[in-house]
Amino acid sequence: MQEETTAPGGNPRSNDERYDPQRVETKWFARWQNDLELYAAEADSAKKKYYVLEMLPYPSGALHMGHVRNYAIGDALARYMWMNGYNVLHPMGWDSFGLPAENAAIQNNTPPRQWTLSNIAKMKAQMNRLGFAYDWSREVTTCLPDYYRWNQWFFLKFCEKGLAYRKKSKVNWCPKCATVLANEQVVDGCCWRHEDTRVEQRELEQWFLRITKYADELLRDLDKLDGWPEKVRTMQRNWIGRSEGTLIDFKLDYSQPQHHGFGPAGATIKVFTTRVDTIYGATSVQLAPEHPIVADLAANNPELRAKVDQLIAEQRKAKEVGDIGEIEKHGVPTGRYAINPFNGEKIPVWVANYILMDYGTGAIMSVPAHDDRDHEFAKKYKLEIRLVVLPVSTDQEETMTEPPLPFVAHDGMLINSGPYSGMECADAIKTMSAFAEQNGFGKATVTYRLKDWGISRQRYWGTPIPMLYCEKDGIVPVPEKDLPVILPEAIDIAHALGSPFGGLPEFVNTTCPKCGGPARRETDTMDTFVDSSWYFYRYTDAHNNRAPFDSKTAQYWFPIDQYIGGVEHAILHLIYSRFWTKFMRDLGLVTNDEPIARLFTQGMVIKDGAKMSKSLGNVVSPDEMIARYGADAARLYSLFAAPPDRDLDWQDSGIEGIQRFLGRVYRFVETHARPQDPNWRGPLPGQLSVSNRNLQRKLHQTIKRVTDDFRGRWHFNTCISAIMELLNDANRRALGSEDVQNPSTGEVVKGETIPPALMAEVQRSMVLLLAPFAPYLAHELWEMLGEKGSLLKAPWPKYDAALAKEEELEIPVQINGKLRGRVVVPADATEEFVVERALADEKIQSAIAGKQIVKKIFVPGKLLNLVVK
């Protein structure tokens, strides 16, 4: 046992027995690596299934502490469920398409595939070293044709169902690179590689998936996801942004002779409003600068054109900087008028920079008296402000007074509104919407903030979109039998950024499957969010080459029982995933409406008050932690330092404390285990001494605490604290069980013995409780305890509520709510008994001396409060 090796901290080891994580972890690492079936989910199992999943990483080349924390949570849960007899599916994969591979390729002249696969190998090794229990036989690597061919297959299905379409859309274009830039490659409006070159907006034809078809269901079903954090549901609700309102047609006025001859004849401007009840207060129509009709109105009016261009520039700039919403409102009158269909009034048409083209119709009716923004704008340009709603109040006088403007509340009554005067707002909205519909100039409608999902990326490292362009047949999908469309890999990435296939004739030029004539391939690739929208289904049937997965198999495993990841994916990834599942359900591929039953979002790992980042120099490397303290310590600390849903403040000294704890556990078992003792496996003695009974109680209390937390709130930090308390308690008693010499008096104290069967129960349970959090040490100790069966699926310890129950309690006694003393009483003591004991207490007596008890508050098992006067 006494070997002179170098301890993890680099200090020479002393001659007392010491836990060496490297020795233990290397030993078990080797065993686990040689057992490929170890963590395999059972195919045909009578057991209840449990699908636990952590968000798959992007293979950047190295895990960071955020990963370690995320996977430590999931791994603990997976191991807990195994120990509780479930058939656990716990897979892992790689979200391996995306921009960094292209950047790395340019920098190091390494092909993206090679760079990616070598990163995967590195990170997989790190995960294995950390001891995470993944079923690697189901590994999914999204950048391999095995996987992405099904992205292409799904894309064809979207086309078949009419849910994929092409539309012109804006992209960031760098004129120097002559290519498209991702949003994150645009820095302060300029190209990241050419800081002096302004990025242009170009319109390109792009592919969209019609997620808006599911907008309503995506919103509605959020109510069913009660296993999701409310925060995430709220974020998704806001993202979908459902808004009920009314579309109203304003006709352009042609009655004035000077307006004949320019502008579109018979044009109407559609506006969307949630407050059609205020339409009698509309004093202008405001158009977004990029509204199509503006171009027509400005066609023969260079002065207007110039002003509009300036408004467009202002909006763009604000959008780039990200403070649209902060910019000062500007506008310009077009000189034209539109007709309010409700009262026939002619009101001026303006163009304004606070109107967004991509929400609603890109045009509004401006009601300055009842909208903050319209009010601000009208003040600035001296437009008419006309009051049409009065606040409703029980107080007659208050109802009649003019409210401060703008008055935007809904609880009001219409005035100056023709036949609608006197109606309440809510009624007026219904009645007026119906009137508009009956007369053909509008209707009630619902608008969403959610847009269709643009999936085209003018990038190389992604799933090729399986479409062809034939001169004769137009846009033609690649036939299913020709999938996958393989991403060409023999290309010179350094000289072919963006859509590099353009320069690859052997990829681009093909034949049309319809007419056999020449055709060109689509050269765009898919957004990587496509990959992550359904990868968790592939895990259930990862090697299927006839379908993305087998429906029956997926039906067994789905929904995912627990999904764990960072809150940064609360919106995009998790909405796309829900959308994809609903689409697959409509295809008949799955039966579940939602992919994820329970979602857990863990907090960030921060250090020195900030997120870890290279620029701040506060990055903690998992490899270094493993080398210094071992994988168990790194994992345990990431669970111990904070509850998993809160941010974790990393402290190097904290992990040292965890390492000490693991060492104490090791020494406790090593010192006191007696597996060869015949009584070790025997029954507990019928009668336990008070001290041993206390230890037994503490044991059962600890099992209860840890078990309850796994089933409930997941505060693993307190679970680990509880195990520490058990260890401290047991250790103290165990030391006390040996004859100890009191150093000051020299007196030898005869210790009380812990019966071997009790020690065995304590040690076994402690190891089992530790197994989900620190698997290496737990396995080692399990073996040291002479246990033969696998710890991985050893039954989770059970507690006995009767044994966990305290027999005696210390009841605090308060006088007028202030703590004045404590009495020790049996746990089930009655009020009378406790009061009697309390009154017998000297301190209590002096505290109430000369006063009268007017009230006694007794909470059984909790406290006694005497109110005195």
Place this chain on the structure above:
RNA sequence: GCCGGGAUGGCGAAAUUGGCAGACGCAGCGGACUUAAAAUCCGCAGGUCCGAAAGGACUGUGGGGGUUCGAUUCCCCCUCCCGGCACCA
């Protein structure tokens, strides 16, 4: 501006249903072991004040108010920090 989350010792945190605030750990201090140190073990520890000590008094969960016998916990107002959304018509 709107919607979340948070604020507790020197630090990370705990208190699960309104009932002893600070469990557990870090850092610190004292002691044991050692020639010495490291490692390990034992003990002390919110603050202020009184006391030689044992012990005791007061005070204390961002600030102010309220409900209650009793509030870290519930209600109202305010400050600061973090995250998300943001001219959404």
